[in-house]
Amino acid sequence: MRVFTAVIAIATGVLILFGYFFESFALVQSLLLNWAIILASVAALVGIFNLTVVHMDKIRRGEKGGIYSALLVIGLVGTLGFGILLRPQHSAMQMVLNGIIIPAEAALLGLLTISLLYAAIRLLRRRPDMMSIVFLVTAALLFLGSATLPFGDIPLFGVLIRPWVSQVLALGGARGILIGVALGTLTTGLRVLFGVDRPYGGR
Amino acid sequence: MIALVVKLFPLIIILVAAILLLALTLWKRNSPAKLRDIPALTRLYRMLGLSVEDGTRLHISLGHGSLLDARGGSALAGLATMRIIAEKTSVSDMPAVASSGDPVLGLLTQDTLQAGYQAAGVDEFYSHTTGRVTGLTPFGFAAGAMHISRNEKVSTTVMLGHFGPEAALIADASDRESLTLIGASDNLSGQAVLFANTQDALIGEELFAAGAYLGAGAAHTASLTVQDVLRWLVIAALLGGAAIKLLGTI
Numbered sequence: 001m002r003v004f005t006a007v008i009a010i011a012t013g014v015l016i017l018f019g020y021f022f023e024s025f026a027l028v029q030s031l032l033l034n035w036a037i038i039l040a041s042v043a044a045l046v047g048i049f050n051l052t053v054v055h056m057d058k059i060r061r062g063e064k065g066g067i068y069s070a071l072l073v074i075g076l077v078g079t080l081g082f083g084i085l086l087r088p089q090h091s092a093m094q095m096v097l098n099g100i101i102i103p104a105e106a107a108l109l110g111l112l113t114i115s116l117l118y119a120a121i122r123l124l125r126r127r128p129d130m131m132s133i134v135f136l137v138t139a140a141l142l143f144l145g146s147a148t149l150p151f152g153d154i155p156l157f158g159v160l161i162r163p164w165v166s167q168v169l170a171l172g173g174a175r176g177i178l179i180g181v182a183l184g185t186l187t188t189g190l191r192v193l194f195g196v197d198r199p200y201g202g203r
Numbered sequence: 204m205i206a207l208v209v210k211l212f213p214l215i216i217i218l219v220a221a222i223l224l225l226a227l228t229l230w231k232r233n234s235p236a237k238l239r240d241i242p243a244l245t246r247l248y249r250m251l252g253l254s255v256e257d258g259t260r261l262h263i264s265l266g267h268g269s270l271l272d273a274r275g276g277s278a279l280a281g282l283a284t285m286r287i288i289a290e291k292t293s294v295s296d297m298p299a300v301a302s303s304g305d306p307v308l309g310l311l312t313q314d315t316l317q318a319g320y321q322a323a324g325v326d327e328f329y330s331h332t333t334g335r336v337t338g339l340t341p342f343g344f345a346a347g348a349m350h351i352s353r354n355e356k357v358s359t360t361v362m363l364g365h366f367g368p369e370a371a372l373i374a375d376a377s378d379r380e381s382l383t384l385i386g387a388s389d390n391l392s393g394q395a396v397l398f399a400n401t402q403d404a405l406i407g408e409e410l411f412a413a414g415a416y417l418g419a420g421a422a423h424t425a426s427l428t429v430q431d432v433l434r435w436l437v438i439a440a441l442l443g444g445a446a447i448k449l450l451g452t453i
Contacts, residue, residue: 021214036271040307047306047336050313051347054332065354108342112368115375119399122378126402135398174391177407181389183433184411185276187426190221192279196228196422197414198318199282199311 006195013193052076141165220429227425236415236424243403244416247385250359251291251417259358260297262351263288264373265312266388267304267344268365277389277410278308281363282315283423284413288361289319291417293328300351302337303364304344309336345369349376362386363410366393374400387413 012032019029055069063069079096086093120139123132144154145162153159191197254261265281268274285301292299301312313334320329337347352360353376360377362370366388374397377384386397387405398404405413408430415423 017214017217021211033271040269040271043306043310044339045306047309047339050309050331050334050336051338054335057332063354065350068350105340105342108346108369108372112371115371116368116396116399119371119374119378119396123399127404131404177391177394179437180408180430180434181277181410183430183437184280184408185273185389186217186220186433187224187429188276188280188283188411190217190224191283191422191426193221194225194422196420197279197283197286199279199286199315 002198005200006198009198009200010193010195013189017193048076138165138170216433220433223429223432224422224425227428228422231425231428232421236421238412238416238424238427241403241405241409241412241416243385243387243401243405243409244413246383246403247359247361247413248417250383250385251288254297254358255292255295257358258296259356260295261288261292261299262348262355262357262360263299263301264348264360264362264364264366265301265303265308266362266364266366266393267341268308268389269305270307270311274365274389277364278303278305280411280414282308282311283419284361284363284417285312286315286319286322287414287417287419289316290323293320293323293325297356298328298330298333300355300357301334302344302348302351303334304336304338304341304348306336306339308364309334341367341369342372345372348373352376352382353380357382359383359385362388362397363413365389366397368392368396371396371400 015025016029016032018025052073055072058069059066059073082096083093120136123136141157142162142165145157145165188197192199250261263281263285265278265285266274268278270278285299288299299316301316303309303312313331316334317326317329317331320326335347335351337351338344349372351357352373357377357380360373360382362373362385366373366386367390370386370388370393374384374386378400384401385403385405386401387410388394388397389410394406398406411430412427415427
């Protein structure tokens with residue numbers, strides 16, 4: 001069975017790869033990708049089921065934070081039930097989306113600002129080295145160059161230093177990192193194509 | 204003819220990389236890997252043993268990268284690392300827990316964890332609730348993953364995959380519980396956030412080196428060498444291109 005799944009996975013990967021380079025494989029590539037999208041949608045249902053099972057298990061065992069699990073399951077079942085009955089376009093469902101889900105995510109975004117500031121303050125205590133200093137100085141330069149200050153812009157920061165740091169130094173570094181990530185992605189993909197890494201259930 | 208070569212050039216690069224990977228894997232399969240020291244990965248290796256000894260668990264978070272687009276590479280690298288971690292911690296009282304923010308990745312997480320247990324010969328200890336999809340949006344996923352770090356006797360949080368700025372929330376939750384945090388992302392924002400939040404930062408392609416450092420085998424070590432060779436080729440191409448452009452303007 002493992003050999004069979006590996007052969008299917010490798011053949012599918014090779015066909016999709018060839019689809020990018022040869023016209024004759026484009027149709028097969030499109031078909032396989034469409035199947036993958038349909039399967040991904042089914043996987044979303046499986047993921048929600050998994051989430052429910054995990055939290056039901058927590059409630060059943062009376063684990064720490066079980067009250068949050070109970071709230072999650074009630075929210076999930078309620079939203080799903082009302083969504084099926086009323087349809088997602090219904091005003092009540094839109095109210096749930098606009099009044100609960102979007103504000104909750106926005107609150108997390110606000111919390112993120114505080115977390116990032118706190119992390120920057122603690123960085124020098126956690127890792128007092130040259131890279132940390134460069135990181136913080138760069139961040140400070142960019143803030144000073146882009147912030148709206150009550151006494152107006154600081155001379156040279158907004159027009160010279162910030163653009164130079166962000167478009168020369170940072171962009172160069174970012175490109176280097178992204179090239180490294182692309183090379184890592186290439187070799188990881190090749191390992192999967194060769195069947196060395198089998199994230200689909202091989203030993 | 205030139206148009207055809209240009210069109211097929213990426214395929215040629217892939218084929219060269221594939222041949223190199225195969226040759227180096229066969230060449231290095233019997234020799235011990237010589238790897239430079241990456242403090243974060245050394246710490247991860249140490250924490251694997253420590254977590255089994257002190258009865259705590261590792262939380263491996265694989266991000267919310269979809270396998271249907273370019274972000275899948277980091278997710279696959281995270282899965283390969285998780286496979287080793289699962290194998291090494293499967294006999295612990297507190298087995299590793301994995302979280303992800305993409306349903307397909309969630310399915311593969313469960314399959315990979317089970318494969319790790321099978322490889323360790325303790326298939327019966329595997330529980331499908333150890334691989335979890337904690338949310339389907341980046342912040343939803345982060346909120347669910349924060350919950351694991353706080354409530355499930357975790358000693359180390361390992362974040363390997365596609366994370367954006369929301370990684371700061373998981374990192375902050377780990378920091379509040381005084382957990383060891385090891386993290387790397389293929390996303391620049393996520394990487395900056397993790398750089399500021401971790402004891403030892405992993406930058407860029409170091410994300411893809413974790414498997415080799417945890418002893419995943421000759422193919423992972425060979426991958427690092429192939430990356431090095433390709434990196435030198437990219438450097439040569441960049442310098443060559445710059446030189447040609449400079450000569451053209453003179």
